[in-house]
Amino acid sequence: AQSVTQLDSQVPVFEEAPVELRCNYSSSVSVYLFWYVQYPNQGLQLLLKYLSGSTLVKGINGFEAEFNKSQTSFHLRKPSVHISDTAEYFCAVRGDSWGKLQFGAGTQVVVTP
Amino acid sequence: DAGVTQSPTHLIKTRGQQVTLRCSPKSGHDTVSWYQQALGQGPQFIFQYYEEEERQRGNFPDRFSGHQFPNYSSELNVNALLLGDSALYLCASRAGGSHEQYFGPGTRLTVT
Numbered sequence: 104a105q106s107v108t109q110l111d112s113q114v115p116v117f118e119e120a121p122v123e124l125r126c127n128y129s130s131s132v133s134v135y136l137f138w139y140v141q142y143p144n145q146g147l148q149l150l151l152k153y154l155s156g157s158t159l160v161k162g163i164n165g166f167e168a169e170f171n172k173s174q175t176s177f178h179l180r181k182p183s184v185h186i187s188d189t190a191e192y193f194c195a196v197r198g199d200s201w202g203k204l205q206f207g208a209g210t211q212v213v214v215t216p
Numbered sequence: 217d218a219g220v221t222q223s224p225t226h227l228i229k230t231r232g233q234q235v236t237l238r239c240s241p242k243s244g245h246d247t248v249s250w251y252q253q254a255l256g257q258g259p260q261f262i263f264q265y266y267e268e269e270e271r272q273r274g275n276f277p278d279r280f281s282g283h284q285f286p287n288y289s290s291e292l293n294v295n296a297l298l299l300g301d302s303a304l305y306l307c308a309s310r311a312g313g314s315h316e317q318y319f320g321p322g323t324r325l326t327v328t
Contacts, residue, residue, distance in 0.1 A: 202272075204308075
């Protein structure tokens with residue numbers, strides 16, 4: 104079975120400052136890892152994914168994440184945030200061949216001027 | 217190319233009623249999954265359909281059932297609605313061999 108823990112429920116950040124959202128997972132098998140963003144009253148949009156290969160993954164909108172197998176982490180970063188990055192961010196793990204995603208509880212990012 | 221579409225957008229039902237939610241997958245996608253997202257929580261996997269059969273199921277009671285049609289569209293049915301069924305219901309689709317799931321905008325169900 105897999106589980107995902109997002110260590111921060113809310114992260115306030117000033118515009119143009121960096122942000123890091125923390126995600127830890129547990130799994131007994133090889134995993135695929137994902138970060139999704141959810142804007143108010145919308146569905147989920149894929150930011151980036153780790154399937155294999157390079158542990159540093161680059162995604163859309165300037166986001167990147169680093170897979171750390173020894174620490175079972177997949178933290179999301181952005182060097183300079185914009186007001187438009189205000190949203191809920193979800194870390195998810197897929198540990199089986201069928202495609203079921205296990206999501207964390209989410210991290211609300213609030214960007215202020 | 218239309219993405220994943222869901223209908224209706226919003227729905228209000230009374231406790232004990234039944235509801236049907238609909239999903240059309242992204243073009244070229246044959247696998248559809250449904251998720252329930254309660255307020256302030258992450259999405260929870262309900263079930264997945266492929267080739268018109270339920271292939272995988274999460275920890276949801278039998279009141280939750282589904283169907284996939286030959287054109288890959290899908291329905292989620294919930295019987296005997298409870299107040300706790302109030303949530304955003306998300307549909308996601310993917311092509312069979314792909315790791316990426318594309319989500320629809322969701323259906324907001326309110327049970328009163």
